[in-house]
Amino acid sequence: MDQTVLIDVNKVSKRYCRDLKRSLWYGVRDVAKELMGQSQEEHNLRKDEFWGLKEVSFRLGKGESLGLIGRNGAGKTTLLKLIHGLIKPTGGRITVNGSIRALIALGTGFNPILTGRENIRISGAILGYTEKEMNEKFDEIVEFSEIGDFIDSPVQSYSSGMLARLAFSVAVHTNPDIMLVDEVLAVGDLNFAIKCYRKIVDYLKQGGSMILVSHNMYTIRTNCTRAIWLDQGTIKTAGETNEVCDTYELFAARTDKVISEQRYLDNTIEITEVNYPQSILDNDSFWFEFTIKTRRNIKIPIVAVSIFDITGHNLITNISSLDNFTPFLKDGQAKIRVRYDKLYLGAGAYHINLVLADGHINNQLAAFINCFKFEVKSNFSNFGAGFFKLQPKWESQ
Amino acid sequence: MLDDYLNAIKRFKEPVVYTPESPILHPWKLMTGMLRDVGKSWPLARRLIIRDLTAQYRQTIFGYLWAIIPPLATALIFIFLNSAKILAVPQTEVPYPVYVMTGTIFWQLFVDALNGPLKEINLNRSMLTKVDFPKEALIISSIGQVLFSFFIKLILLTVILVIFRVSVQWTIILLIFPMAGLLGMGILIGVLLVPLGVLYKDIQQGLALIIQPLMLLTPVIYPPPSEGILAKIMNLNPITPLILAVRDCIFTGFPRPLIPFVTVCGITFLLLFLGWIIYRLALPILIERMEA
Amino acid sequence: MMILGLNKEDLRLVVNTFKLNTRDRYLGSAIGILWAILHPLLLLGMYTFIFGFVFKSKLPGSETSLTYVIWLISGLAPWIAMAEGLTNSTNSVVGSASLLKNIVFKSEILPIAASVSGIFSMFIGLFLLIILLLIEGTGLSGYLFWLVILIPLQMLFLIGAGFFLSAINVFFRDLIQILSTALMFFLFFTPIFYTVAQMPVRIQPIMQQVTFFNPVYQIVESFRRALVYKQSPDINGLLYFTAVTLILWLVGLKFFRKLKGYFESVL
Numbered sequence: 033m034d035q036t037v038l039i040d041v042n043k044v045s046k047r048y049c050r051d052l053k054r055s056l057w058y059g060v061r062d063v064a065k066e067l068m069g070q071s072q073e074e075h076n077l078r079k080d081e082f083w084g085l086k087e088v089s090f091r092l093g094k095g096e097s098l099g100l101i102g103r104n105g106a107g108k109t110t111l112l113k114l115i116h117g118l119i120k121p122t123g124g125r126i127t128v129n130g131s132i133r134a135l136i137a138l139g140t141g142f143n144p145i146l147t148g149r150e151n152i153r154i155s156g157a158i159l160g161y162t163e164k165e166m167n168e169k170f171d172e173i174v175e176f177s178e179i180g181d182f183i184d185s186p187v188q189s190y191s192s193g194m195l196a197r198l199a200f201s202v203a204v205h206t207n208p209d210i211m212l213v214d215e216v217l218a219v220g221d222l223n224f225a226i227k228c229y230r231k232i233v234d235y236l237k238q239g240g241s242m243i244l245v246s247h248n249m250y251t252i253r254t255n256c257t258r259a260i261w262l263d264q265g266t267i268k269t270a271g272e273t274n275e276v277c278d279t280y281e282l283f284a285a286r287t288d289k290v291i292s293e294q295r296y297l298d299n300t301i302e303i304t305e306v307n308y309p310q311s312i313l314d315n316d317s318f319w320f321e322f323t324i325k326t327r328r329n330i331k332i333p334i335v336a337v338s339i340f341d342i343t344g345h346n347l348i349t350n351i352s353s354l355d356n357f358t359p360f361l362k363d364g365q366a367k368i369r370v371r372y373d374k375l376y377l378g379a380g381a382y383h384i385n386l387v388l389a390d391g392h393i394n395n396q397l398a399a400f401i402n403c404f405k406f407e408v409k410s411n412f413s414n415f416g417a418g419f420f421k422l423q424p425k426w427e428s429q
Numbered sequence: 430m431l432d433d434y435l436n437a438i439k440r441f442k443e444p445v446v447y448t449p450e451s452p453i454l455h456p457w458k459l460m461t462g463m464l465r466d467v468g469k470s471w472p473l474a475r476r477l478i479i480r481d482l483t484a485q486y487r488q489t490i491f492g493y494l495w496a497i498i499p500p501l502a503t504a505l506i507f508i509f510l511n512s513a514k515i516l517a518v519p520q521t522e523v524p525y526p527v528y529v530m531t532g533t534i535f536w537q538l539f540v541d542a543l544n545g546p547l548k549e550i551n552l553n554r555s556m557l558t559k560v561d562f563p564k565e566a567l568i569i570s571s572i573g574q575v576l577f578s579f580f581i582k583l584i585l586l587t588v589i590l591v592i593f594r595v596s597v598q599w600t601i602i603l604l605i606f607p608m609a610g611l612l613g614m615g616i617l618i619g620v621l622l623v624p625l626g627v628l629y630k631d632i633q634q635g636l637a638l639i640i641q642p643l644m645l646l647t648p649v650i651y652p653p654p655s656e657g658i659l660a661k662i663m664n665l666n667p668i669t670p671l672i673l674a675v676r677d678c679i680f681t682g683f684p685r686p687l688i689p690f691v692t693v694c695g696i697t698f699l700l701l702f703l704g705w706i707i708y709r710l711a712l713p714i715l716i717e718r719m720e721a
Numbered sequence: 722m723m724i725l726g727l728n729k730e731d732l733r734l735v736v737n738t739f740k741l742n743t744r745d746r747y748l749g750s751a752i753g754i755l756w757a758i759l760h761p762l763l764l765l766g767m768y769t770f771i772f773g774f775v776f777k778s779k780l781p782g783s784e785t786s787l788t789y790v791i792w793l794i795s796g797l798a799p800w801i802a803m804a805e806g807l808t809n810s811t812n813s814v815v816g817s818a819s820l821l822k823n824i825v826f827k828s829e830i831l832p833i834a835a836s837v838s839g840i841f842s843m844f845i846g847l848f849l850l851i852i853l854l855l856i857e858g859t860g861l862s863g864y865l866f867w868l869v870i871l872i873p874l875q876m877l878f879l880i881g882a883g884f885f886l887s888a889i890n891v892f893f894r895d896l897i898q899i900l901s902t903a904l905m906f907f908l909f910f911t912p913i914f915y916t917v918a919q920m921p922v923r924i925q926p927i928m929q930q931v932t933f934f935n936p937v938y939q940i941v942e943s944f945r946r947a948l949v950y951k952q953s954p955d956i957n958g959l960l961y962f963t964a965v966t967l968i969l970w971l972v973g974l975k976f977f978r979k980l981k982g983y984f985e986s987v988l
Contacts, residue, residue, distance in 0.1 A: 056628040056629065059714060060624070067710055067711070068451075069451045073449035074449075118561045118713065119717040120447065120449060122449055128444060128447070134559075145484045153479075157477075158556060158560055163472055
């Protein structure tokens with residue numbers, strides 16, 4: 033087998049059962065099958081079953097780091113467990129060439145009554161450290177965890193952050209050929225998180241290979257060279273990280289069920305005829321217009337337009353009063369338009385919040401939260417993960 | 430130097446393949462895999478034993494004394510019942526307290542071994558469903574804890590023997606055989622119950638239910654009668670030869686009758702190997718259906 | 722309205738917890754709710770078999786095994802409720818550790834709901850008993866109605882004990898082991914499988930004194946009198962039992978409340 037391919041997943045499928053009682057019964061039958069030498073391979077679904085994974089194929093090469101993204105229940109954890117050898121596939125085959133360590137759950141094997149020191153030893157043994165390795169790395173692990181004097185206290189007394197730091201510290205000092213990391217990078221405080229990222233980067237630099245599962249797009253974009261988007265057990269798209277992430281983000285934004293809100297102070301105000309381009313290229317101009325109808329006498333109308341990315345970060349906010357603009361209402365009506373020659377936003381999905389206020393931005397007459405969505409497309413795939421697409425001037429001397 | 434060599438060996442390790450196939454189809458690979466995993470299990474099993482025993486000690490009043498209280502309490506009850514003649518036990522070759530004590534201590538060994546595998550698996554469910562490790566480690570850890578507890582009981586037995594000034598035969602060194610037999614049979618049944626026991630809670634409950642009455646059907650607290658229904662049942666009971674052999678080795682000499690004893694031991698160890706295979710094959714399938 | 726610091730809302734919670742506990746017990750089992758019926762029947766069946774047929778125990782002054790079996794079951798049925806109730810209540814607080822740490826509620830609810838958990842098994846046993854009584858021919862009598870007092874009384878006893886046991890178990894986890902050993906001790910020490918009259922004459926006077934103070938004996942004997950002997954229970958015995966129950970409640974509840982503040986730090 034090609035020495036540079038560390039993991040070969042070939043048309044792998046996995047069945048699961050929804051109903052608990054039936055699942056247990058199927059378990060008994062599957063065990064019986066196994067003992068009689070019959071293969072677990074199946075192409076059909078029994079009652080109440082569904083495909084957790086269906087004919088998934090991909091390869092992981094040496095030095096690669098692969099990101100696995102997708103909604104909850106898409107099959108990511110199942111895939112990791114199969115690669116790890118924890119469960120058997122229903123179809124296909126997986127070939128693994130090298131040692132694997134999984135950071136799938138932190139603190140496995142911890143017993144709260146024992147001290148931090150003792151639990152390091154346990155967790156280490158479970159994760160596969162030999163006695164020799166454990167002795168060598170013990171002090172390093174203790175130091176990295178930043179637990180301090182608490183290391184000799186029962187783990188029961190630790191805060192959840194300390195627990196996570198300790199568990200992560202044990203896990204991250206293994207040095208396998210392949211690391212499987214599942215959603216565990218969101219631990220500890222900022223300082224610690226940075227330390228952890230650095231450690232992972234070091235590991236990758238030294239030639240380690242990694243499969244990373246995360247919901248944090250930023251983490252995936254910055255740490256992975258390739259990505260796979262898994263949905264309902266099948267690969268929707270695979271390839272270059274940023275492309276896959278962009279596709280996934282757009283999908284997530286479209287099926288976004290985040291509640292959009294529309295609030296009016298009272299029925300003296302109405303905002304209608306909202307218009308804006310739903311999709312633009314990344315160097316196009318962008319505009320947003322709407323009509324105000326009101327019976328109220330608004331003394332100083334203020335309009336605020338904010339643009340958010342899909343995770344809810346406020347990227348751009350413009351308030352008319354700060355831009356020295358006051359809408360003019362004739363007979364209580366006005367058509368307002370705000371225009372950006374260039375939006376400078378990178379490819380992705382965004383939404384707009386609109387607020388109409390009187391005299392002060394907090395004196396809100398109307399608010400539209402998460403009602404207006406648009407997307408920015410790009411002709412070039414991004415090389416870096418950047419929110420903004422600025423165009424600086426380059427020069428060399 | 431050695432490290433480089435070992436690392437080099439690691440590099441040339443054969444790639445591992447996971448398929449839906451049953452490992453039984455490749456018996457040689459299965460067996461080498463089993464032996465290799467046992468080797469890998471030791472460090473982990475050692476840590477698990479240390480962990481569980483330390484934890485047990487820390488949160489209790491009596492700590493390690495717990496090893497002796499169940500058999501001691503049972504013995505005391507029946508000593509009382511016997512001396513009050515509520516229970517009329519025929520004359521035994523050694524003072525009744527000694528007779529009962531040997532019975533309950535070794536019976537407890539069997540019971541602990543029986544409960545061991547399932548208990549250890551349930552204790553470590555989250556570990557099983559999240560990390561891959563050689564599963565033999567759990568059984569070894571369970572055996573280790575049972576043996577530890579047993580040796581504490583042996584101290585109690587020695588004390589009793591001294592107090593009652595009972596003379597022991599040289600055949601006491603043969604005690605290792607019935608001891609291994611009881612341990613083995615307990616582990617065997619315990620391991621065989623794992624597939625169903627992991628999925629269905631009833632098994633554990635049912636087991637707890639059967640144990641006490643079962644003790645009354647084994648010559649633990651009283652010798653086997655020569656006739657009647659009880660005699661027939663005890664004769665059929667596979668644990669009987671083992672318990673009788675224990676007393677024989679300590680007090681009278683070679684286990685008599687020898688053949689049932691040897692047969693039971695032999696079959697137990699043969700089946701243990703089978704049980705190991707079943708355990709190994711069944712666990713991955715059970716793990717995916719286990720709640721953490 | 723608050724009785725002993727508990728109000729109607731808490732009662733509702735007790736009922737809910739009880740339902741949840743029951744559901745949990747039979748959730749992962751193959752035969753599910755059937756187990757609730759099978760479990761006590763198996764237990765009764767096993768002891769009946771061993772003592773009734775293998776040992777061929779008989780009641781003094783009676784010829785048939787059936788009489789013995791009826792007599793035995795009338796004692797075992799309340800015993801099962803006791804064993805289950807005490808065991809479950811000991812574990813009740815420790816078993817719901819995560820609940821306690823995250824939600825604010827009166828933790829007294831836990832042992833109360835758990836102590837009563839043996840009541841199903843007892844009813845199964847009583848049901849079996851009634852059938853056997855009808856087969857034997859002696860049938861039932863008006864004394865049956867004593868059960869209306871006895872059953873709640875027994876439950877109260879178990880709840881009172883439960884307060885102590887559940888609280889202590891939080892700090893000393895081996896209590897459950899101590900309990901199981903103690904239960905076995907009481908099972909054989911209390912005249913459940915045999916009568917006081919079957920004990921050697923020499924020790925009978927002492928034993929009669931001792932067993933009087935054994936609350937397990939009192940409740941078992943009361944059940945027996947009402948169901949099998951067709952008599953009223955011994956009033957002195959019942960009063961003693963009630964007194965013990967009251968003391969358990971007063972002291973136990975206070976004990977529990979005093980300790981409950983420390984639960985979280987240990988769990």
